[in-house]
Amino acid sequence: MKYYKFGDKTGRYIGRTEKYDIYTSTITGIGKDEDDHEERTQGEIYFNYGPSAGGLRESVNFRLLTPGESIRDVIINSGFKRRNVKITGDSISDAMLKVERINGFHSASHSIAYALAVEDALNVENGDLNDARIVEIELERIRSNIDVIKGLCESAGFAVPEKQLLLLREEVARIISSAFGHRYYFSVNGINSIDGDFSRISLSSIEKQFRSIYNGLLSSKIFLDRLQENGILLNPVSSGPAARAANFRYDARLDSESLIYGKYSTVMETSGDTFSRFLVRAEEIFESINIIESYDIKKSYRKHRMELNGTGEGTARIESPAGDLFYYVNINEGRLIDIQMCSPSYLNMRNFRYGLKSGNIFTDFFFVWESFGIWISELEVGFQ
Amino acid sequence: MGKLRHLDIGTGGGVSVNWFISGIRKRIKTEKLDQYQVMYPSILEGVSDYKCPTEALRNGNWDMDKCIFCRQCDLKPTGKQETYSVQHLVPDIFKKSLYLYPVDSGTCGACNVEFTSLFSPQYDSSRFKIFMANTPRHADALVVMGVHTDGMERVLQEAYDAMPEPKIVIGLGACALSGGIIGREAMEKYDIHIAGCPPTPASILNAIIEARDKR
Numbered sequence: 296m297k298y299y300k301f302g303d304k305t306g307r308y309i310g311r312t313e314k315y316d317i318y319t320s321t322i323t324g325i326g327k328d329e330d331d332h333e334e335r336t337q338g339e340i341y342f343n344y345g346p347s348a349g350g351l352r353e354s355v356n357f358r359l360l361t362p363g364e365s366i367r368d369v370i371i372n373s374g375f376k377r378r379n380v381k382i383t384g385d386s387i388s389d390a391m392l393k394v395e396r397i398n399g400f401h402s403a404s405h406s407i408a409y410a411l412a413v414e415d416a417l418n419v420e421n422g423d424l425n426d427a428r429i430v431e432i433e434l435e436r437i438r439s440n441i442d443v444i445k446g447l448c449e450s451a452g453f454a455v456p457e458k459q460l461l462l463l464r465e466e467v468a469r470i471i472s473s474a475f476g477h478r479y480y481f482s483v484n485g486i487n488s489i490d491g492d493f494s495r496i497s498l499s500s501i502e503k504q505f506r507s508i509y510n511g512l513l514s515s516k517i518f519l520d521r522l523q524e525n526g527i528l529l530n531p532v533s534s535g536p537a538a539r540a541a542n543f544r545y546d547a548r549l550d551s552e553s554l555i556y557g558k559y560s561t562v563m564e565t566s567g568d569t570f571s572r573f574l575v576r577a578e579e580i581f582e583s584i585n586i587i588e589s590y591d592i593k594k595s596y597r598k599h600r601m602e603l604n605g606t607g608e609g610t611a612r613i614e615s616p617a618g619d620l621f622y623y624v625n626i627n628e629g630r631l632i633d634i635q636m637c638s639p640s641y642l643n644m645r646n647f648r649y650g651l652k653s654g655n656i657f658t659d660f661f662f663v664w665e666s667f668g669i670w671i672s673e674l675e676v677g678f679q
Numbered sequence: 680m681g682k683l684r685h686l687d688i689g690t691g692g693g694v695s696v697n698w699f700i701s702g703i704r705k706r707i708k709t710e711k712l713d714q715y716q717v718m719y720p721s722i723l724e725g726v727s728d729y730k731c732p733t734e735a736l737r738n739g740n741w742d743m744d745k746c747i748f749c750r751q752c753d754l755k756p757t758g759k760q761e762t763y764s765v766q767h768l769v770p771d772i773f774k775k776s777l778y779l780y781p782v783d784s785g786t787c788g789a790c791n792v793e794f795t796s797l798f799s800p801q802y803d804s805s806r807f808k809i810f811m812a813n814t815p816r817h818a819d820a821l822v823v824m825g826v827h828t829d830g831m832e833r834v835l836q837e838a839y840d841a842m843p844e845p846k847i848v849i850g851l852g853a854c855a856l857s858g859g860i861i862g863r864e865a866m867e868k869y870d871i872h873i874a875g876c877p878p879t880p881a882s883i884l885n886a887i888i889e890a891r892d893k894r
């Protein structure tokens with residue numbers, strides 16, 4: 296375990312696994328949660344929304360506490376679709392098929408973080424794959440950020456840019472499929488291996504099309520007005536684009552050694568509102584394109600199944616599109632005896648609530664929700 | 680309205696884009712359903728004695744509903760996108776319009792994203808008179824995605840019960856159909872089985888069109 300140790304908390308808080316609290320370089324026992332909800336007062340009602348509703352892509356239930364128009368608090372029940380995945384006892388390679396399906400939309404991030412944790416546990420030299428893995432994750436980030444901005448356009452009733460972004464999302468899926476043989480990176484990443492032809496990645500058309508949509512959105516008074524001063528979150532306990540939109544320079548690309556990034560500039564905003572999160576997501580698309588182009592990988596990699604019989608504990612932390620993603624594995628003779636995962640959706644869900652109760656009204660709900668890019672699939676998964 | 684930040688950095692220093700014109704300028708992007716093909720998932724051919732992790736390979740037979748297209752066996756992809764089977768034809772009444780209501784029973788998210796791609800310009804399901812319903816009360820077909828989960832069992836049943844007759848149920852993806860690699864199937868019976876992990880948008884549309892329009 297090169298990058299983490301069990302002990303007292305150090306650095307910033309990353310989030311929670313089933314058994315542990317995670318900081319930037321330490322793993323601790325689970326701390327006390329002091330997350331009290333507002334009391335309902337006379338005349339207030341709970342407005343029930345979900346778990347299954349047309350406006351929700353995944354199953355989740357919200358109970359919005361309201362005196363009428365404003366939202367005073369929200370009780371979130373994300374556990375409806377909780378999946379219990381039988382994975383302990385699996386060989387480290389078999390487990391990969393399940394890990395890459397924890398969050399299918401961020402499967403490159405999950406499968407690479409898991410592979411890095413296994414390689415850390417078994418002391419596998421993996422430096423050769425560092426750059427290619429970064430390219431995969433940055434390409435995934437581009438698609439994910441397009442999707443978040445598409446969600447914001449949908450919330451604003453901006454049908455034309457919404458459809459243009461759906462078109463772009465599909466084009467990125469096709470680039471991923473052409474390079475890696477699968478639209479969601481399934482069966483692409485292995486222990487110390489990748490299957491993909493990086494010469495097929497070309498992003499100039501994506502960049503041009505996105506820039507035109509982005510400029511159009513920035514020139515729209517109505518769009519800006521809907522996003523600004525909405526869902527304000529200035530919480531130092533945050534992660535990913537939501538943290539960077541509030542002027543916290545939190546980024547696993549800067550403070551984790553699991554993957555070593557070269558020169559790259561962090562996108563920061565200061566207001567912490569939905570608009571700032573939109574700007575960070577949009578500008579990071581250009582930054583991810585820069586990163587991918589700076590590596591200029593034109594190689595093909597062939598996957599090989601690696602069954603290692605080693606024993607050990609390992610960790611990895613990477614910057615997935617929504618923030619820090621952490622894996623811990625404990626391996627005995629090539630089989631998993633424990634696996635712990637902390638996804639950015641843990642902190643983002645808490646912070647969505649804080650952002651929503653910061654003086655918003657009903658019509659703001661979808662903007663705030665979409666701007667955090669939360670995936671219930673990675674939040675509600677148990678390992679057995 | 681307070682002072683709007685950034686309004687001067689877009690095109691033309693604050694002159695709003697006319698999205699209608701912008702949409703028209705981009706021209707029609709809708710494609711024929713066979714214009715874009717992928718290999719995984721597609722129909723697999725050949726023989727393999729590989730020990731399939733989902734038991735999709737048994738006694739020399741390939742069960743596409745169980746296959747997660749993991750590429751580990753010796754079966755070869757054909758690129759044919761007919762990765763579906765129709766158990767019951769769709770009632771004639773849905774020829775004029777068919778409204779789909781998706782329910783996420785326990786997905787990884789990828790099936791959900793592929794489902795929303797049906798409404799992208801490339802696939803534009805509305806040209807086939809296939810639309811999305813925002814409530815099961817307005818739906819003709821329940822689209823079930825993901826594995827069975829305890830929390831969603833009742834929600835799924837309630838959504839089905841709330842739909843008016845006639846109604847059909849579509850199983851979308853290996854998880855819903857067989858449990859895939861993650862768990863067990865979300866429902867026991869479906870009128871249309873759409874295999875894949877996840878199924879492609881084209882195969883979803885092709886399956887529905889075949890069930891509805893072929894007699």
Ligand code: SF4
Pocket residue numbers: 729730731732733734735736741745746747748749750751752753754
């Ligand atoms: S591709 Fe994978 S899941 Fe499908 S039959 Fe082959 S081994 Fe089984």
Ligand code: SF4
Pocket residue numbers: 396399785786787788789790824825826851852853854855859861875876877878
């Ligand atoms: S079938 Fe595959 S893509 Fe669909 S939810 Fe299950 S694991 Fe995800």
